Amino acid sequence: MGIRGRLRELLGYEAEAVIVHFASGPVERVRAMYEEIRGLEPEREHLVVSLYEPLGFGTPIVLHAPTLVELRMQLGPRRIGLAPFLLGDDPLCWLVFQAAPRKMLAFNERGERHHLQVRTAIASLLFFRGVALDRIWLRPWWWPGARERTRASVHSVTLSGRGLGGRPRVAILSPYFPWPLGHGGAVRIYSLLREAAKDFDVWFYCFAEPGSAENAGPVLELVHEAVLFEMPRYRDPRWASLLPPEVREYESAAVRARLTADREKWGLLQVEYTYLGQYAGDVLVEHDVTFDLYQQMGARWSAWRWRRFERAAVGRFRRVMAMAEKDAALLGDARVRVLPNGVDLARFRAVPERAGKRVLFVGSFRHFPNVSAFRFLWEKVWPLVKGAEPEAELTVIAGPRPELYAAIPEGLDFHGFVAEVVPFYEAANLVVVPTLVSAGTNLKVLEAMAMRRAVVATGCGCDGLGLQHGESVWVAEGAAALAEGIVTLLRDGARREAMARRAEAIAIEHFGWEAIGREQKRIWEELL
Numbered sequence: 001m002g003i004r005g006r007l008r009e010l011l012g013y014e015a016e017a018v019i020v021h022f023a024s025g026p027v028e029r030v031r032a033m034y035e036e037i038r039g040l041e042p043e044r045e046h047l048v049v050s051l052y053e054p055l056g057f058g059t060p061i062v063l064h065a066p067t068l069v070e071l072r073m074q075l076g077p078r079r080i081g082l083a084p085f086l087l088g089d090d091p092l093c094w095l096v097f098q099a100a101p102r103k104m105l106a107f108n109e110r111g112e113r114h115h116l117q118v119r120t121a122i123a124s125l126l127f128f129r130g131v132a133l134d135r136i137w138l139r140p141w142w143w144p145g146a147r148e149r150t151r152a153s154v155h156s157v158t159l160s161g162r163g164l165g166g167r168p169r170v171a172i173l174s175p176y177f178p179w180p181l182g183h184g185g186a187v188r189i190y191s192l193l194r195e196a197a198k199d200f201d202v203w204f205y206c207f208a209e210p211g212s213a214e215n216a217g218p219v220l221e222l223v224h225e226a227v228l229f230e231m232p233r234y235r236d237p238r239w240a241s242l243l244p245p246e247v248r249e250y251e252s253a254a255v256r257a258r259l260t261a262d263r264e265k266w267g268l269l270q271v272e273y274t275y276l277g278q279y280a281g282d283v284l285v286e287h288d289v290t291f292d293l294y295q296q297m298g299a300r301w302s303a304w305r306w307r308r309f310e311r312a313a314v315g316r317f318r319r320v321m322a323m324a325e326k327d328a329a330l331l332g333d334a335r336v337r338v339l340p341n342g343v344d345l346a347r348f349r350a351v352p353e354r355a356g357k358r359v360l361f362v363g364s365f366r367h368f369p370n371v372s373a374f375r376f377l378w379e380k381v382w383p384l385v386k387g388a389e390p391e392a393e394l395t396v397i398a399g400p401r402p403e404l405y406a407a408i409p410e411g412l413d414f415h416g417f418v419a420e421v422v423p424f425y426e427a428a429n430l431v432v433v434p435t436l437v438s439a440g441t442n443l444k445v446l447e448a449m450a451m452r453r454a455v456v457a458t459g460c461g462c463d464g465l466g467l468q469h470g471e472s473v474w475v476a477e478g479a480a481a482l483a484e485g486i487v488t489l490l491r492d493g494a495r496r497e498a499m500a501r502r503a504e505a506i507a508i509e510h511f512g513w514e515a516i517g518r519e520q521k522r523i524w525e526e527l528l
Contacts, residue, residue, distance in 0.1 A: 016044075017081020020063075020100070023050040024093050025086035028410040033107050037084050044081070051092060066091070068098045084113070087128065108133075109375075109407045140240035151233040153252040157213055158227050161220035164201050168528055169266035171203040173259070173281065175250060175273050177212040177228060179219050182400050182417045183364035184443035185287055188341055189272060190219070195517025197222040200524070203266050205259065207231050207250065229255055244290070244305045246275035255279065267528050274306075277313030282527055284317040285339075286310075288439035289327045293369065296437040296460075318527055321520075323440030324464030339520060340464070342513040343446040350452035350504055351426050353497070357392045357490045359385070360428035360453075362421065362444040364399025371406045373435045373461075374398070376479070378409060381434060384483035389490055397424060425451040430489055430496065433461035434482055441465055445473075449507035454500040456485040466510070472502040 019041055023030040030048075038046055049063045049071065065071035083100035085093060086107050096104055104116040112133040116124040126136045178189040196202055201224050208228040219226060234249035241248050259269065259279060269281035274290050291306035314320050314333050321339040322328040328336045361377060363370030374396065385392050395413040402408060402416050418424065425431070431448035438460040445462050448455050449472075455462065456474040467473040474485040489496045 018045040018047055018075075018078045019082045019084070020075070020080050021046065021048045022083060022085035022092045022096050023048055023052070024090035024096070025088050026409060029086055029107075029109075029111075029407060032111065033084055033086060036113075037082070037105075041082070045078075047075075047078075049092060049095070051090075065095070068095060071095065071099055087130075110405075111407055135237060138235055138237040140236050150235045150249075152254070153207055153229045153232045153250075154254045156227055156229045156254065156258065158225060159213060159216055159220055161223040161225060164224055167199060167201045168268075168525070169201045169203070170196065170268045170270065170524060170528075171205065171259075171262070171266040173255075173269060173271045173276055173279060174204070174206040175276055177206050177208040177216070177219070179212075179215060180417070180419060183366060184341070185273075185367075187344075187443055188287070191342065191344060191513040192517055192520055193219070193222050195513055196520065196524075198517075199521055201266075203227070203262065205229070205255070227258060239301065242305065244275060244302065244309055247278055247309060250275055251278065268524060270524075271317070274310055274313060277309070277316065281317060283319045283321060283523070284313060285321045286314075286327060286331065286336075286440075287323065289322070289330045290439070292327070292330055292439045293437055319523055321523070326464060327440060337523060339516060339523070340511065341441045341443050341446060342511045342516040343443065343450045343507055345450055345508060345512045348422065348425070348447050348450035350450070353429055353453075353493075354427065356427075356429055357389060358395060358427055358429050359392060359486060359490075360395050360397075360424055360431045360448075361434075362397045362424070362431070362447075363433075365402040365405040366399055368405075369435055369437050370398075372437065373433070375406065376436055377432060377434045377482075378412070380479035381432075381482045381486070384479060385486050388483070388487045392486070392490060395424060395428065397421060421447070422451070425453055428453055430486060431455045432482070432486060433457035435461035438463065446507055446511050449500075449503040449511075452497075452500045452504045454489055454496040455503065456482060456489060458482070466506060467503065470499075472499055472506060474499070 019037060021034050034048065047061045047063055049065050051064065051066055063071065063074045065074055080100040080103055082105055083096050083103045084105040084107065085096045105113055106116050106127060107113050108127065108130065110132060114127040114133060116128065123136045127133065174189055178186040181187050181190060193202065202222065204219065204223040204226045206228060209231055213228055216226060229252065232249055234245065236248065238245040256279065270283040270285065271277060271279055271281040272285045273287055277284050291303050291310050294303035294306055314331055318335065320331065320333065320336045322331060322336050323341055325338055328338050361374060363373060365371050382394060393413065397415045397418055400417040408414055425448060431453050433442055433445055433455060435458050441464040442461060445455055445457065445465060456476065458477055459475055462473050462475065469475040474489060476482045476485045
C-alpha cells in the first residue's frame with residue numbers, strides 16, 4: 001500500500017473510490033449522464049447527489065446534500081473518485097467545485113464530457129464557456145506542431161438536367177443542395193429556382209452533402225446543369241481568422257476555377273448567402289445581415305469580422321437582395337433591393353383546426369438562432385405554459401441531424417428532418433416563434449399564416465412581414481409574456497381564428513412565390 005493509501009486508512013476513508021453524480025440539471029439529462037458513466041465503470045459504487053425529489057430511474061443511493069458539510073457527513077468514509085455533473089447555473093455545480101476540485105467530469109448540453117483540470121486550464125475554460133469539445137483542440141494554420149487540417153472542396157460531380165430552351169442564361173451558386181426542403185433557406189432557393197425555370201436556362205453550382213446526387217431529380221427538372229462540389233471540412237478554430245470562419249470554410253480554388261471556366265455559358269451569376277460573397281458574381285442574396293445577428297448576441301469579435309467582410313462583399317456586386325427593409329437599411333447601399341421571403345400558396349393551404357391544444361415549433365437547428373430559440377422555449381417558456389394549461393402539447397421540428405447542435409430533451413414530440421411539414425401545421429392549433437436573435441424574415445411564420453394558424457412570436461421573430469400585434473400576430477418579449485400569449489390563444493379559439501384569418505389574407509396578397517419570382521425576373525433582366 002502506498003503512502004496515500006496508508007494515509008486514507010489512518011483517516012478512516014475507504015481505499016476504493018466511489019463515483020458521485022451531481023444532478024445539476026434536468027432529470028432526463030442526469031439519467032443519460034448516469035447511465036453513460038455506469039456503463040463505463042460498472043464495478044464501482046455509484047451515488048447521486050440531488051437537491052430535489054428522488055429522481056425515479058433506479059439509482060441505488062440518492063444523497064440530499066445542499067452543503068459540503070452535509071455531503072461529507074452522508075458520504076462517511078467513502079472518498080470521491082469521480083464527480084460527473086452537468087454544466088449550468090444549478091447550485092450543485094458550486095458544490096462539485098468544493099467537494100471534488102480534482103475529480104470533476106463536466107457534461108455540456110451536447111452530451112460531451114471533459115475533465116476540468118488545472119493542467120488543461122485553457123481547454124477546461126473553453127469547455128466551461130460552452131465551446132464544442134471537437135473545437136477546443138483545434139489549432140490555427142500558424143500553430144507549431146501537429147494539428148488537424150482543413151480540407152477544401154476539390155471534387156465535384158456534374159449532373160445533366162433539362163435541355164436548353166433558347167432563354168436567357170443565368171447561374172446560381174449555393175452553399176448547399178436545396179433538396180429535400182429541410183430548412184427555410186432551401187425552401188427559398190428551390191421555390192425561386194422553380195419560378196426562374198419558367199423564363200431562364202439555369203446552371204446550378206453548390207456544395208453538397210454525400211447522397212445529394214441520388215436525390216437530385218426535383219432540382220434537375222428545373223436546371224440545365226447542376227455541379228455538386230463536396231462539402232469542405234473546416235478544422236481551424238473559429239476565433240483564429242481575420243475573415244469570418246464560414247468564409248474561410250467555403251474557400252475553394254476548384255470552385256473558382258469551374259466558375260471561371262463556365263462563365264461564357266451564362267450571362268449572370270447569383271450568389272446565395274453572404275459567406276459565399278468571396279466569389280465574383282453579379283447578384284448577392286443576403287439571407288440575413290450576419291453582422292447584425294452577432295451584434296444582437298453581443299459577440300463583438302464575430303460582429304466586427306462580419307461587418308468588415310459583409311460591407312466589402314456588398315460593394316463587389318452589381319445588385320444585392322435583402323429579405324426586409326430593415327436589412328436593406330443596415331447594409332446602407334444603393335445597390336440593395338428587397339426581395340422578401342415567400343410561401344408556396346398551392347402547398348400551404350388553409351384547413352380547419354382540429355380540437356386540441358397543440359403548439360408547434362419549426363426551426364432547423366443548423367441555424368444557431370433556432371437552437372437558442374428552442375432552448376428558451378423549452379427551459380423558460382414551456383414550464384409556465386404547462387403550469388397554466390397542463391393539457392398543452394408541444395411538437396418540435398428541428399431539421400436534419402439536430403443532435404449535432406443541441407441536446408434533445410425527453411417529454412415532447414420531437415422530430416428531426418421531416419419530408420413534409422404540412423401535416424404538422426394541420427395538426428397544430430398554434431405556432432410559436434420565440435426567436436431571440438434574428439435577421440431577415442422567417443419562412444415558418446409565412447407558412448403558418450398561409451395555413452391559417454395563429455402565431456405567437458417575439459418582435460424579431462415576425463419582423464418585416466407587416467403584422468400587427470393583436471390583429472394578425474401575438475407579439476411578446478420575455479418568457480412570461482410569451483407564455484401568457486400562448487395560454488391566452490389556446491383558451492380563446494375565436495380570437496385565435498380571427499388573427500389567423502387576417503394573417504392568411506396578408507400571406508395571400510403579398511407573399512406568394514410567383515409574385516416574388518416575377519420581381520427576381522425583373523432584376524435579372526435589368527442586369528442582363
